[in-house]
Amino acid sequence: MNGAELLSQTLLLNGVDVCFANPGTSEMHFVAALDRTPQLRCILGLAETVVTGAADGYGRMAEKPAATLLHLGPGLANGLSNLHNARRAATPLLNIVGDHASYHLAADAPLTSDIDSLAWPVSAWVGRVENPNDVADRTVEALTATRDGAAGQVATMVLPADSAWGLADRNDAPLVCSPAVAKPPSVDRVGDACDLLRGRDRVAILLGGDAVRAPHMEVASRIANATGASLFSEHVSRRIECGAGRVAPIRVPYSVDDAVAAFSRFSAVILIGADEPVAFFAYPGKPSTFLPDGCDVIKVATPSEDALIALTMIADEIGLGDSCASLMPLELPDVPYGAITAETLGAAVARALPEGAIVCNEAITGGGPFIHYAQRARPHDLLGLTGGAIGCGIPLSIGAAIACPNRKVVNLQADGSGFYALQGLWTQARERLDIVTVILANRRYGILRHELASVGAGKPGLNASRMLDIDDPAPDWVKLALGMGVDAVRVDSAEELADVFSNSMSRPGPFLIEALMP
DSSP states (O other): OBHHHHHHHHHHHTTOOEEEEEOOGGGHHHHHHGGGOTTSEEEEOSSHHHHHHHHHHHHHHHSSOEEEEEEHHHHHHHTHHHHHHHHHTTOOEEEEEEEOOGGGGGGOOTTOOOHHHHHGGGOSEEEEOOSGGGHHHHHHHHHHHTEETTEEOEEEEEEEHHHHHSBOOTTOOOOOOOOOOOBOOOHHHHHHHHHHHHHOSSEEEEEOGGGGSHHHHHHHHHHHHHHTOEEEEOSSOSSEEESTTSOOOEEOOSSHHHHHHHHTTOSEEEEESOOOOBOSSOOTTOOSBOSOTTOEEEEEEOTTBOHHHHHHHHHHHHOOTTOOOOOOOOOOOOOOOSSOOHHHHHHHHHHHOOTTEEEEEEOGGGOHHHHHHHTTSSSEEEEOOSSOOSOOHHHHHHHHHHHOTTSOEEEEEEHHHHGGGTTHHHHHHHTTOOEEEEEEEOSBOHHHHHHHHHTTOOSOOHHHHTTTBOOTTOOOHHHHHHHTTOEEEEEOSHHHHHHHHHHHTTSOSOEEEEEEOO
């Protein structure tokens, strides 16, 4: 077999049976190999940011890597923003980047670039296949690198064209990775955390990574209730299990002032799968960290360490007695009326969300009320914008739907960031994915107006406003969706949105709702 066939079989042998792709000339032998390995599902994205974002969504929900297939350095570069988000989400993901044939690199052809240097900022591992006989070993090495204990990582493997088309030795065969094993937490750090919980009355527990899954949060809630500690979750989570019957930690606020106020009374913070909370950006006269001076910080479990074991060890050492977890009741909001605002949109979506749904939230400025209502909605998973690089929502929904074909996927999508990966609607249609996209159409970059005020730059004038608004011309998301093969409708009242969204939960296939907001 040639190197491309050996790669395909090695991927399949290691459970990687989905590849999101935007190939070019250097990848054609891998494309041809798909006809001989039909078990490998290869999904075309019309832009690389769709490819990488979909692989992120898949990895978050499937809890195993998808592969991407990208064309040379420029193709990888086009997908870097969502690879940044995947790295911040600790998502297992394998990039396969085609390169020129090894002997052709010296010619310095127009598409020649330093692929390794482009890959390293978003990758925990970068490697190059030297020849066809090297394919199986390097693929296993790359797949092994997609896991660091409990945490996922991005790995990037460069595949020169001659390594793909060249024949491997007859003795070469696909290889199998060793299984990933979560790392145990430090006993000393667990003991230090227990000492704080027993000896202080102003302690916060901050959860992140896997610690915001339902079983983990139940143990954390029992610990908090037994000790009087306060329970927080990071502002954005890669995958948090929300809704009735689950714990709802306090979400770290986005606003620096609000976050500083939220942590001002604590003398110690215990981190479980989370990092110390910091501001997204620097603001004149405001701190970078939210914690008060002198606050003790203990990282009991890093993202690569087993958060559930860490929480269980704390629970066993301090003794929970009769403490119970604080679980949210099912309280669906009433049908909203009037204009479509962040508040009425959040109510309309939360009240109709089916149990087991997956919500990809890139609502940016309009998503806050939904988060509030979601805590009492039917149980669901929520995927967030972990790295802050906008344009993830539509691609994330694709990956989530591929990973979980029997679950409804909802994408709450700000209109400004939606344009970064609009091409993903075509992939939704082609693959007939069960996704409902709700466009929050305020026809502006609302987050930038907020940030302009936050940095003290004053009110925008005519020229500045042209950098913040997208209403001239006003985008027509219904026509854009229809042009991509996705059925769509526009609504301009909260009651109409509630009716259309509720009906969309029982119809299969991709559907888009453009919700006009004042």
